[in-house]
Amino acid sequence: MTPHKIGIIGLGKIAQDQHLPVIRANSNFELLAVSSQRGIAPEDARYSFQDYRDLLGLKDVEAVAICTPPQVRHHIAREALLAGKSVLLEKPPAATLSELEDLRQLAHKVGKTLFTTWHSQYNKAVEEAKKALAGWSIKRLQVTWKEDVRHWHPGQQWIWAAGGFGVFDPGINALSIVTRIMPEPVFIKAANLEFPANRDAPIAATLQFQTGHTDGNLQAVFDWRQTGPQSWDIEVETEAGFALKLAHGGSCLEIDGRLVVKEEPAEYQGIYRRFDALLTIGRSEVDDAPFRLVADAFMVGKRVQVEAFEE
Amino acid sequence: MTPHKIGIIGLGKIAQDQHLPVIRANSNFELLAVSSQRGIAPEDARYSFQDYRDLLGLKDVEAVAICTPPQVRHHIAREALLAGKSVLLEKPPAATLSELEDLRQLAHKVGKTLFTTWHSQYNKAVEEAKKALAGWSIKRLQVTWKEDVRHWHPGQQWIWAAGGFGVFDPGINALSIVTRIMPEPVFIKAANLEFPANRDAPIAATLQFQTGHTDGNLQAVFDWRQTGPQSWDIEVETEAGFALKLAHGGSCLEIDGRLVVKEEPAEYQGIYRRFDALLTIGRSEVDDAPFRLVADAFMVGKRVQVEAFEE
Structure with a gap:
């Protein structure tokens, strides 16, 4: 099996502390690209961009993990799905419930995986x-x-x-x-x-x-x-x-x-095991219950x- | 076709001004019972109760319109669905989105019609x-x-x-x-x-x-x-x-x-036409989009x- 070629959008604290090392340690994923407004460029990412749209333009990227602040997630996730990428969303998955519902429907329409992650569940x-x-x-x-x-x-x-x-x-x-x-x-x-x-x-x-x-x-x-x-x-x-x-x-x-x-917590290892499975079977997992309670x-x-x- | 035997729970202003006269004028419905905490008892309702649970106990009631304040709707709607009644909900359909989601799942499980009404749409x-x-x-x-x-x-x-x-x-x-x-x-x-x-x-x-x-x-x-x-x-x-x-x-x-x-607005006439159709075909209509925006x-x-x- 070839690994899932993945990109990370937004390289703040959670991406650097969790997503990057966990992806590196999981042989079912290959970190292909990152985008960081501040220009952070990990040595092992083949491509590094400041503008996420350049990352979405890479044909080889199968999926992206969106680790930006929640206010811009919907906009980026929408473009990613429309560019044919599967999407993993950090928590909370969007700025509003209506944005998340929109992404759920869009993912269904374009036939890509949408995965809302709640790390504490893992x-x-x-x-x-x-x-x-x-x-x-x-x-x-x-x-x-x-x-x-x-x-x-x-x-x-x-x-x-x-x-x-x-x-x-x-x-x-x-x-x-x-x-x-x-x-x-x-x-x-x-x-x-x-x-x-x-x-x-x-x-x-x-x-x-x-x-x-x-x-x-x-x-x-x-x-x-x-x-x-x-x-x-x-x-x-x-x-x-x-x-x-x-x-x-x-x-x-x-x-x-x-x-x-x-x-010892191994939350993000669990998240990426699940994402691997969802990508492989071509399903989405959109859990809005915690967000709805907020x-x-x-x-x-x-x-x-x-x-x-x-x- | 026999008319749908219906009960109204909560006889405040909206029930008296709209639901009662519109049900009376629609020959596909028969007003069987009402429940009103204040003991309001319309002459043409065969049964009048103060406690809605007595109304839910009537085997002949096929459906109820819940016109109470939203804070208690979920609790009453839950009991109604569990008693085998289809449910029409005044707006807003519940006190919270999570309550509405619960009713949606429950209606699906018990195979009854759940209908969220937004009168301005009619x-x-x-x-x-x-x-x-x-x-x-x-x-x-x-x-x-x-x-x-x-x-x-x-x-x-x-x-x-x-x-x-x-x-x-x-x-x-x-x-x-x-x-x-x-x-x-x-x-x-x-x-x-x-x-x-x-x-x-x-x-x-x-x-x-x-x-x-x-x-x-x-x-x-x-x-x-x-x-x-x-x-x-x-x-x-x-x-x-x-x-x-x-x-x-x-x-x-x-x-x-x-x-x-x-x-001239004929909103509630449209609502009950739709409810008639939903009851007849055995489908639910749960629209949470306006509530989600709130x-x-x-x-x-x-x-x-x-x-x-x-x-």
Whole structure:
């Protein structure tokens, strides 16, 4: 089998830290080209461009991974699909749900693979949690996603602009685990969104969920003001009596206090294994559930103003 | 053919002004039952309940029209579908997009008809506008939806609560026309949402749209503070040179200044004709495009605080 010839569009932190090394280590892919507005040119990419349209003009590129900020993804993905390329989208897959729906329809029309990636879903602990919860009713869900924005997003202005998602940028990772493991769909019943006085995106949020069956005690807390220890934990209690905890962003699973899975995250390895399979069988995988919950939270959320945030 | 035996759940203003008389005048429907928390009992309904679950318990009811406020629609619709009833949903079809997606999947699973209604789409002028625009590129779109909330929603507190949609309650009617007539999908590029200091829902909004092809001059203005003449107009200018105006909420169509359609609105007659057909052929019609644009506007919109609103 010849490897999938792939291009990366947008060479920011996530592309350099994850996509590049994982593609290099996967012999089913060949890094053919990159495009970077800032002109970053990895030595092993045969072609490097500043303008992504030059990359899309390469006949040999079968697929592209779009790692730009979300605001421009739809436009680039549209051109890529129309140029006959399959498309992998970093999270969140677009700036709006309508843009994603448009890409879904376009991919179907042109017969190319469209793949929305939610990296947190690619942990063994998440898969085990899903299996453990299947078929049970949920009594309690507590999502705690607290991190220090100054550490994780230094100088990133776009995340604070309207449409920049704010604390939902990490929060959507938690939601992508929730939609994956919960045995029935969850809905946003109410939300509290805390906007710093000088910013157009929330720095913290509390979400109340419900399911079709229960108004139970289902909650998420996202906070970007956490200094000291960081928390990326999801606790679930079932009607059956057992309790489960996914800790460290989904990489560890405890059931009733017993450590069941603990492994180094290999999320992007999983993403590219899946992309390989999707390209080979010619299918798309478009999961909009986490993104829909974010839009729902913004739609029903009560906005409260909090202290200005200075970096 | 025996008529479809129908029940109405929720007997507020829209049910009394539109659903009841239109069902009565359509011989393909028979009003079998109603449920009203306030105990409203029309003389010609064979059964009247205060609790909708009693209505759902009637074996003869084939379909229900859910005319409650949107916050409780999902819960009631879920029970209705599980009770084997087909469901018509007033607009907006649910409190969140995730709730609507859940109903879509449930209707498919139980094999019942689910019908999301967008009453403004049922105007002849809207259909003619759609036909006139098909295949053209759009140069300009100007939506102007300005009405007096004191006149149209006196004392309705839920529309001002978080999740109550505010000015998007009428604005979604405009969006349902836009998604219907535009020859290609539109996306929210930016939005400005004006929240009164004492309310949790916007009183006014400005939306900037874009399409896959153009960043052109595509705009909507919603305002609930309009006294005097009310405006529900949509103007579209095509690259081909002709301009089109849908006025009075979609009931009149002018093309290049020439009046092409002018007729009394018969929106709900059209809705029930369509519901009759859907029930008869056993199909669902779930259109989430207008609702998605509202969620997108809340997600990317910049919030600004304006003067408190007192009724």
